[in-house]
Amino acid sequence: MPELPEVETIRQQLESRVVGATIADAGAHWSDKFSSAIDAVGGEIAGTRRRGKYLLFELALEVPAELVVHLGMTGRLTVHAVGDEPDLDHPHLRAWWRFTDGRTFTFHDTRRFGRIAVVDAGNYRALPTLDHLGPEPWDPAFTGRALAAFVKRSNRHLKTILLAQRAVAGVGNIYADEALWMAKINPATRRLSVNRADRLVETIRTALQSGLDHGGTTLRDYVDSDGSTGANQHELHCYGRSGSPCHRCATELRHRVLDARTTTYCPTCQAR
Ligand SMILES: [Zn+2]
Numbered sequence: 001m002p003e004l005p006e007v008e009t010i011r012q013q014l015e016s017r018v019v020g021a022t023i024a025d026a027g028a029h030w031s032d033k034f035s036s037a038i039d040a041v042g043g044e045i046a047g048t049r050r051r052g053k054y055l056l057f058e059l060a061l062e063v064p065a066e067l068v069v070h071l072g073m074t075g076r077l078t079v080h081a082v083g084d085e086p087d088l089d090h091p092h093l094r095a096w097w098r099f100t101d102g103r104t105f106t107f108h109d110t111r112r113f114g115r116i117a118v119v120d121a122g123n124y125r126a127l128p129t130l131d132h133l134g135p136e137p138w139d140p141a142f143t144g145r146a147l148a149a150f151v152k153r154s155n156r157h158l159k160t161i162l163l164a165q166r167a168v169a170g171v172g173n174i175y176a177d178e179a180l181w182m183a184k185i186n187p188a189t190r191r192l193s194v195n196r197a198d199r200l201v202e203t204i205r206t207a208l209q210s211g212l213d214h215g216g217t218t219l220r221d222y223v224d225s226d227g228s229t230g231a232n233q234h235e236l237h238c239y240g241r242s243g244s245p246c247h248r249c250a251t252e253l254r255h256r257v258l259d260a261r262t263t264t265y266c267p268t269c270q271a272r
Contacts, residue, residue, distance in 0.1 A: 001113075002071045004137070004170030005211025006222050006230065007053050010077060013225045015048045017079045018057065021099040027088065028095040028116070037095035037107070039118035040067045052133050052169030064121040068130065072113030074221050080104040110221075133169045137205050142168050144198030151192040159187035160259040162204075171204060174217050174239045177264050178207035181238035186272045187263045188256075210235050238264050 002010070022044040028037040043059030045067075050056065055077075057067040069077065075094075080086045082102040086093070095107040095116055107116060117126055124131040135142040150167040151158060161167050162176045171179070180187050182203035185196060192200070211217055216230030219240060223229055233240075237247045242255035242264045251268040 001053075001073050001172055002075075002216070002222055003053060003172035003175050003211070004050075004208050005175070005214075005232065006216035006224075007055060007071065007170075008050050008212060009216045009230065010071075010225050011048050011050045011055055014055075014077060014079065018045045018105060019047060021045050021101065021103070021105075023059075023097045024100045025098040026096060029093075031094075031112070033112070033114070034094045034107075034116045036118045037067070037097070037116045040065070040097060043067075051130060051136070052165055053172070054127075054130050054133075058121065059118070066119055066121050068115075068117045068119060068124075068127060069107065070115040070127075070130075072109060072111065072115065074111045075107060075109040075114035076223070077225050078106050078108070078227075079225070080106060129165055132166055134166045136169055137171070137201075137208055142201060144194050144196075144201050147201060148192050148194045148197035151190070151197070155190065157188045157190060157258055158185065158192060159261070159263055163261065168204065170208065173261055173263075174219075174236070175204070175207045175211060177239040178210075178237060179204040181264075181266060181270065182206060184269045186270045187265055188258055189272060238266070240264065 023040050026038040026041050028034045040059055043061045045057050046060045047058040055069040059065040059067055086104050086106045092108045092110045094109045097105045119126060147167055151161060154161055159176050162171050183200045185200055211232045214230055214232035214235055216222055217232040218229035219233055241253050244253055246253055246266040249268050251266055253264055253266050255262055255264045
């Protein structure tokens with residue numbers, strides 16, 4: 001699933017292509033996960049933003065609105081040039097927007113875990129995860145003290161807290177495993193001192209920055225909006241390396257299922 005670095009890479013690619021475009025027509029899959037895409041008709045895309053793993057396209061309409069896109073597992077946004085017409089009957093096409101200049105913006109999503117919504121600007125009640133999203137990783141409000149307090153209030157495993165998007169936005173399975181390995185913290189712990197939380201805040205930023213610097217991580221499905229793969233998979237220390245030696249201590253990395261998510265860790269460096 002695309003996480004913050006992958007979503008931000010896509011946002012940066014799309015920004016220069018879609019900002020200033022006006023949506024003349026649209027179509028969407030009937031599912032209420034996608035159908036409100038057509039409410040963007042008439043709007044000019046005034047800007048792009050990202051919150052966590054959500055892409056936000058600001059729409060200049062009579063009432064300012066936002067086209068919100070969550071890519072889910074396999075969602076893909078593409079801008080088709082005039083003369084490169086997309087197949088609007090493609091079975092995995094979930095939504096399309098035709099610009100007044102003749103270009104077409106499409107959302108394909110094979111596995112249908114994605115989500116599209118057009119909402120009044122800033123009103124995310126229809127999207128509870130976005131509505132309750134925690135701070136961005138580089139927000140000064142995301143501190144070790146705040147994270148430690150969050151863990152203390154919760155009764156869940158640390159990694160599960162990171163994935164839930166409320167303590168911090170944008171971290172998923174790949175970058176959580178990387179950050180916990182870098183900080184030498186066991187993913188299943190339910191206790192976190194402020195000192196260790198300070199270190200984890202730093203390693204979350206380091207892991208995500210590596211993803212941003214390398215255009216995202218491609219393991220199975222992720223490609224950017226040009227169809228190119230990322231390169232951060234070559235930089236990973238922990239995620240997906242179960243059975244291989246730890247880059248720090250050479251112990252064989254292990255994996256376990258933690259709250260239904262596969263988690264890789266070093267039994268020596270990340271002992272409980
Ligand atoms: Zn190790």
